[in-house]
Amino acid sequence: MTNYTQKLTAWLHDPAEKQLVLLRDPAGHEGGTVAALSKLLELNRRKFDKRADHMAAAADRPNWPRDAHAGRYPAFEAVRFGHCAELIHPLSGERLALPGLELDVELDDIKKQSQAHFQSLIREDDRRTFLAFWRFGPEIPQGDDVQVGALWPLLPADSRTPDHSIWSHLDTVSAIHTALAGDENGPDQPALLVMSFGPVQGFIGQARSTSDLWAGSHLLSTLVWEALRPIVAELGPDVVVFPNLRGVPLVDAWLMQDQDGGPALRDLFERYGSPLLGREDDRNPLFAASLPNKFLAIVPSRQAQALAESALQAIKAKALEWAEQAAEKVFEAAGRTINDVTREQIRAQLADFPEGYWAAATWPLLKEDRSDLHEVAGKLQEVLRQIHPNLAEQGIFEPAIWQLLSKELELEGLHFLRPNAGILYPAVHALAERHLAATKALRPFAAARYEGHRCTLTAEAEWLTDDREHLGLNRTERNARSVWGELARRKPSWVKEGEHLGALATLKRMWPTLFAERVAALTGTGAETVRRFVVSTHALAISTSLENVLEELQDPAKPQRKAAIENALAHLPKELARFEPTVLPHRLVQAVHKAGLSKHLDDFKRLPAALEEQEDKANKADSDSTLRTLWGDVRPETYYALILMDGDRMGGWLSGADKETRLQYRKTWHSQILGKMDLLEQQHPALREYLDTHRPVSPGRHGAISQALNDFSSRIARHVVEECCKGKLLYAGGDDVLALVAVDDLFDAMQLLRLAYSGLAPDPAMQLDAFVGGLDGLKGTKPSKPSKPFLLSKGWGYLDGRLMTLMGAKATASMGAVVAHHTAPMGMVLRELRAAEKQAKNTRRPVPADLNAGGEGNQRNGKPKEYDRDAFCLKVLKRGGGAVTVTSPWWAGKPGEPDLARSALALMKQLAQELALTDFSRGAIYRAQLWFAGLTDDEGDRDNELWRERIACSLSAQFQRQKGTPEVARNVVDFVCDAMRPRHPRTAIENFLATSEFFAREARAIKQGIRSSATQESRS
Known part of the structure; x- marks a missing residue:
C-alpha cells in the first residue's frame, strides 16, 4: 500500500504561496508554511527524495544559458513575482500582466492565510489529509481578508517560467516520488501508463431518444472512472496526468464516501458548497459525462502491468454488474424474474465490453553524476527509431534542443545546467503512445453465436429473455408472450411497443434509473426525489415559441396581444390537466419566473404533449382554440437543433507531434528573463536556433491541457448551452460537446462554444483583460468593481469568481450542427450529425497571401499552407424532404483572431x-x-x-x-x-x-x- 506520509512530504516540499514569498521572506520559501505544516503533521522532510523535484522541474521548465561566471542564480533570474507578476498561457504563449500585486499582498498575511487554509484541511490520518490537500488546496481560501482570490488556483510554480501552476508541479513531484518509493520489494523507477477504452461513437450513436443519447455517453464516462478507481485507490489521484481528476464530479463523489471504514471528506464539500450535494435533478454535476475514454498516469514501473490488469478487470466487472442490475429491474417491472438463461445471455454479450487497451514505458533514471545521459538517451532513441525513423529526431531529440542540453554545442562564456532524467519525458511518452497504437491495431475478435431475432436498438445481439424459445417467435407472439411485450404494457416510459433489447441496450435504457439511485444515495435523499430529466426534442422546439410568447407579454406596444395571451393562460390549467408534464430548458424556466408566471410553469410543461396530440388530428385548424390564441397568428415551432463539437488535432496536442501546437522556448520565459535572452542571442547567434525551437511535451503541458478541457466541459460549456441559451448539454467530456439547442439560439450557441473553447471574447464587453485592470475583481473577495460572471480573453476565462486557463488561440474546434423536425428518427438525425462533423473536419482552405500564419511564412513542405478544420457544417433537414448544408470556416482571417463581423x-x-x-x-x-x-x-x-x-x-x-x-x-x-x-x-x-x-x-x-x-x- 502506498505510503501517504511520504506522499504528503513530497507534496508539501514547496508552499502554495511560493512565488509570493520568494526573495521576500528571510526564512526562505521552505521556512514558512512548509516548515509549520511539516512540524504539525510530524513529517520527516529528510525522507523526501529530491530526485522527484529535480525530474519534475527538468520536465516542465526550459533550460536557459547562464553567464559562466555569474554564479548559480544570476541577477536576471531573480524574478520577484509580486513586483512584476505575469502569467503565460501554457498553450498559446499569451501573457496576462498582473500589475501591483506585491503592493496589495502582505508577506505575513499571505503566509498566515495559507497556513490556516491547509490546517483547516487536516484529517485524522495522512491518507485523508493528502486527499484533502490535493482536492481543496487549490480552492480559494475562505474568509473576508483573502488577498489573492481567483489567482490562488493559478499561482505559478516558477516565476521565471510562469506557464504552469504550483499545483501542477506539486502533483507531478508527488507522483514521481510515489513511483520512486516503489513497493515492498524496494525502490522503483517511474513509468508512463496509458490506457484507452471503447467503443465510443458506435455505442453512443445507438439511440432512439435524447435519454438514450445521454445514457450512452454518461455510461462510458462512468465506466472509465471505474477503471481509474483501483489505480487512484492504490497510488492516489495525483498520479493521473491526463485527465486531471481534481474537481471531476465522479472523483468528488468517491472522495465524499466512506473509505476503508473511516470518515471521508464530505464535510469539506459541504463547507465549500459543492453542487453535488445541493441539487437533486440532472443539473447536479454528477449527471454530466466528464471523463474521456483515455488516460495517462505516472506509476511505479514494476506495478504497471498489475495496475493495468486491475483496471481492465474492474471496468468489465462493473459493466457486467450494472447490466445484471438493469435486467433485474426490467424483469421485475414485467412481473418476471431473471434466470440462468438471462444471466448467460448477459455474460456472453458483455464478454468483450468494454474494449480496453494499455501500454507502459519506463521512465529511466540516471546516475547521480548524470554521466550516463548519452547512453540512456541513446537506447531510447534507438527504440523510437525502430518504430519510425522520424521519431528519433522529434521531441527532446530535435537537434537544436539535444545539442545544447547534452552539451554538444559549446558557447563561449555560457553554460547550461546539466540535465537530469526529467528531460526524457517526451521520449518516454512517445514510446508509450506508439505502443498503445500498435496494441489497438491488433485487437482480437471472437465471433459470437446468436439465435433468433436481434435487439431492436443495436441489431447486434439477442434480446434478453427467460425462455430461449421466445427468440424465434413472430412479432405478434413476441409482443404477447415476451418480457418486453409485458413491460411495454406496464412501463411504456421504459420501452415502446415492439422494442426488444439486448444486454447493452437494456443497460443503456435503464442507466438513468440506476444512476439516479446512486445520486440519491450520495445526496442522502430518497431515490424517488432524484430524477434524470431529459428535455425532449418537442419540448426543446416549443421553447422557442414559448419565449416569443413571454416577450409579447412584456411588449407595451402590443396591448391586444397581451390581453389575448393572458386570457389563454387563464384557460390553460383546465384544458391541459390531462396531459403529462415534460421538462423545459433551464433558461426558459428562468424566463418564466422572471416574467412572474411561475404559477403557469406546470401548464407550459404540459404543452408539448398537448401539441403532439394536436399534430395527430386530421384537421389542425379546428384544434384547441386556447392554444391557437396562445400562439396567435404564428404556428408553434416544431424544429430543434443538435450540436456536436470536437477539438481539432487533440492527439497532436497531447503528443506534441505538430510544432504549431507547441510554444517556442523564447515564449515560455518571463519578460525579465526574455530580455536577457535577447541580449545573449545578439552576442551568441548560435542560441537563436534553440530559442526558436518548439518545446516538447511535458507533464505540465499535459496537465494544462487536461485542466483547460475540464474547465471548459464541466463549467463553461454547460453555462453557454443552458444559461446563455435554451439548450440541454447531453455530453461534455474534454474537447467533445453534444448538446440540444433551440433553433433561435443555435447561432449563438455555436459561436459562443467555439469562442469559449479557445478563450476568445465575442465582444469588448466580455474582455477579461479590460476587467482585470488593477486586479480588483480577481485578488480579493470584495472587488471595488461590479463582478461579471462570464469573461473571456487571450485564452483565459472567468466565470462565477473562478479564473480558468482554456485552450488558447492556437487551439481550434470543428462542429457539426443539424436542424431537424422533432418527429424525425433520432438514429437518422445522429447519422446526419456525425456526417456534418466529419464534413467540417475535412474543410480546407488556403492561407490568404496577406496573412502570415504563426510567423512562419505561407509554405508548408514546399506547398502553399492551408487552414484545415476549424469550421462548422450546418445541415437543415426539412420535414418535407431535402436538406440544405452550409460548410464554412468560423470567420475570415486567422483562426486565433476572430473577426465576428466577417x-x-x-x-x-x-x-x-x-x-x-x-x-x-x-x-x-x-x-x-x-x-x-x-x-x-x-x-x-x-x-x-x-x-x-x-x-x-x-x-x-x-x-x-x-x-x-x-x-x-x-x-x-x-x-x-x-x-x-x-x-x-x-x-x-x-x-x-x-x-x-x-x-x-x-x-x-x-x-x-x-x-x-x-x-x-x-x-x-
Missing part, C-alpha cells in the same frame, strides 16, 4: 434578421435562386471577378427591390468566395441564402445581434 454565422443572422423584421420579402431569395440557374458553378468562378460581379449585382438588385440591404448581398458573395472557398460557389451561395431564409421564418425569427438576449442577461 463570420458566416453573423452574416446569416444579419440576413435572417432583415428577412424577419423588415418589409424585406423572402421572395427575393427564391427569385435569386431562379436567376442563379443560368450561371456556371465551377471552382474557378470564385476568383472570376466578372462572375462575382454579375452574381453580386443581381442579388443586390433583388434585395433592393424587396426593401432589403444591398450591401448584405455583396457581403454574402464575398464571404463565400473568399473565406469559404467552395468547389461549387454558386451552390454554396444558394445554400447560404436558403439557410438564412429558414431561420427567418416567424416561429423562430432571430431578434438579437451577435449574442442573444439570454446571453446578455446571463452576464448582467
Whole structure:
C-alpha cells in the first residue's frame, strides 16, 4: 500500500504561496508554511527524495544559458513575482500582466492565510489529509481578508517560467516520488501508463431518444472512472496526468464516501458548497459525462502491468454488474424474474465490453553524476527509431534542443545546467503512445453465436429473455408472450411497443434509473426525489415559441396581444390537466419566473404533449382554440437543433507531434528573463536556433491541457448551452460537446462554444483583460468593481469568481450542427450529425497571401499552407424532404483572431434578421435562386471577378427591390468566395441564402445581434 506520509512530504516540499514569498521572506520559501505544516503533521522532510523535484522541474521548465561566471542564480533570474507578476498561457504563449500585486499582498498575511487554509484541511490520518490537500488546496481560501482570490488556483510554480501552476508541479513531484518509493520489494523507477477504452461513437450513436443519447455517453464516462478507481485507490489521484481528476464530479463523489471504514471528506464539500450535494435533478454535476475514454498516469514501473490488469478487470466487472442490475429491474417491472438463461445471455454479450487497451514505458533514471545521459538517451532513441525513423529526431531529440542540453554545442562564456532524467519525458511518452497504437491495431475478435431475432436498438445481439424459445417467435407472439411485450404494457416510459433489447441496450435504457439511485444515495435523499430529466426534442422546439410568447407579454406596444395571451393562460390549467408534464430548458424556466408566471410553469410543461396530440388530428385548424390564441397568428415551432463539437488535432496536442501546437522556448520565459535572452542571442547567434525551437511535451503541458478541457466541459460549456441559451448539454467530456439547442439560439450557441473553447471574447464587453485592470475583481473577495460572471480573453476565462486557463488561440474546434423536425428518427438525425462533423473536419482552405500564419511564412513542405478544420457544417433537414448544408470556416482571417463581423454565422443572422423584421420579402431569395440557374458553378468562378460581379449585382438588385440591404448581398458573395472557398460557389451561395431564409421564418425569427438576449442577461 502506498505510503501517504511520504506522499504528503513530497507534496508539501514547496508552499502554495511560493512565488509570493520568494526573495521576500528571510526564512526562505521552505521556512514558512512548509516548515509549520511539516512540524504539525510530524513529517520527516529528510525522507523526501529530491530526485522527484529535480525530474519534475527538468520536465516542465526550459533550460536557459547562464553567464559562466555569474554564479548559480544570476541577477536576471531573480524574478520577484509580486513586483512584476505575469502569467503565460501554457498553450498559446499569451501573457496576462498582473500589475501591483506585491503592493496589495502582505508577506505575513499571505503566509498566515495559507497556513490556516491547509490546517483547516487536516484529517485524522495522512491518507485523508493528502486527499484533502490535493482536492481543496487549490480552492480559494475562505474568509473576508483573502488577498489573492481567483489567482490562488493559478499561482505559478516558477516565476521565471510562469506557464504552469504550483499545483501542477506539486502533483507531478508527488507522483514521481510515489513511483520512486516503489513497493515492498524496494525502490522503483517511474513509468508512463496509458490506457484507452471503447467503443465510443458506435455505442453512443445507438439511440432512439435524447435519454438514450445521454445514457450512452454518461455510461462510458462512468465506466472509465471505474477503471481509474483501483489505480487512484492504490497510488492516489495525483498520479493521473491526463485527465486531471481534481474537481471531476465522479472523483468528488468517491472522495465524499466512506473509505476503508473511516470518515471521508464530505464535510469539506459541504463547507465549500459543492453542487453535488445541493441539487437533486440532472443539473447536479454528477449527471454530466466528464471523463474521456483515455488516460495517462505516472506509476511505479514494476506495478504497471498489475495496475493495468486491475483496471481492465474492474471496468468489465462493473459493466457486467450494472447490466445484471438493469435486467433485474426490467424483469421485475414485467412481473418476471431473471434466470440462468438471462444471466448467460448477459455474460456472453458483455464478454468483450468494454474494449480496453494499455501500454507502459519506463521512465529511466540516471546516475547521480548524470554521466550516463548519452547512453540512456541513446537506447531510447534507438527504440523510437525502430518504430519510425522520424521519431528519433522529434521531441527532446530535435537537434537544436539535444545539442545544447547534452552539451554538444559549446558557447563561449555560457553554460547550461546539466540535465537530469526529467528531460526524457517526451521520449518516454512517445514510446508509450506508439505502443498503445500498435496494441489497438491488433485487437482480437471472437465471433459470437446468436439465435433468433436481434435487439431492436443495436441489431447486434439477442434480446434478453427467460425462455430461449421466445427468440424465434413472430412479432405478434413476441409482443404477447415476451418480457418486453409485458413491460411495454406496464412501463411504456421504459420501452415502446415492439422494442426488444439486448444486454447493452437494456443497460443503456435503464442507466438513468440506476444512476439516479446512486445520486440519491450520495445526496442522502430518497431515490424517488432524484430524477434524470431529459428535455425532449418537442419540448426543446416549443421553447422557442414559448419565449416569443413571454416577450409579447412584456411588449407595451402590443396591448391586444397581451390581453389575448393572458386570457389563454387563464384557460390553460383546465384544458391541459390531462396531459403529462415534460421538462423545459433551464433558461426558459428562468424566463418564466422572471416574467412572474411561475404559477403557469406546470401548464407550459404540459404543452408539448398537448401539441403532439394536436399534430395527430386530421384537421389542425379546428384544434384547441386556447392554444391557437396562445400562439396567435404564428404556428408553434416544431424544429430543434443538435450540436456536436470536437477539438481539432487533440492527439497532436497531447503528443506534441505538430510544432504549431507547441510554444517556442523564447515564449515560455518571463519578460525579465526574455530580455536577457535577447541580449545573449545578439552576442551568441548560435542560441537563436534553440530559442526558436518548439518545446516538447511535458507533464505540465499535459496537465494544462487536461485542466483547460475540464474547465471548459464541466463549467463553461454547460453555462453557454443552458444559461446563455435554451439548450440541454447531453455530453461534455474534454474537447467533445453534444448538446440540444433551440433553433433561435443555435447561432449563438455555436459561436459562443467555439469562442469559449479557445478563450476568445465575442465582444469588448466580455474582455477579461479590460476587467482585470488593477486586479480588483480577481485578488480579493470584495472587488471595488461590479463582478461579471462570464469573461473571456487571450485564452483565459472567468466565470462565477473562478479564473480558468482554456485552450488558447492556437487551439481550434470543428462542429457539426443539424436542424431537424422533432418527429424525425433520432438514429437518422445522429447519422446526419456525425456526417456534418466529419464534413467540417475535412474543410480546407488556403492561407490568404496577406496573412502570415504563426510567423512562419505561407509554405508548408514546399506547398502553399492551408487552414484545415476549424469550421462548422450546418445541415437543415426539412420535414418535407431535402436538406440544405452550409460548410464554412468560423470567420475570415486567422483562426486565433476572430473577426465576428466577417463570420458566416453573423452574416446569416444579419440576413435572417432583415428577412424577419423588415418589409424585406423572402421572395427575393427564391427569385435569386431562379436567376442563379443560368450561371456556371465551377471552382474557378470564385476568383472570376466578372462572375462575382454579375452574381453580386443581381442579388443586390433583388434585395433592393424587396426593401432589403444591398450591401448584405455583396457581403454574402464575398464571404463565400473568399473565406469559404467552395468547389461549387454558386451552390454554396444558394445554400447560404436558403439557410438564412429558414431561420427567418416567424416561429423562430432571430431578434438579437451577435449574442442573444439570454446571453446578455446571463452576464448582467
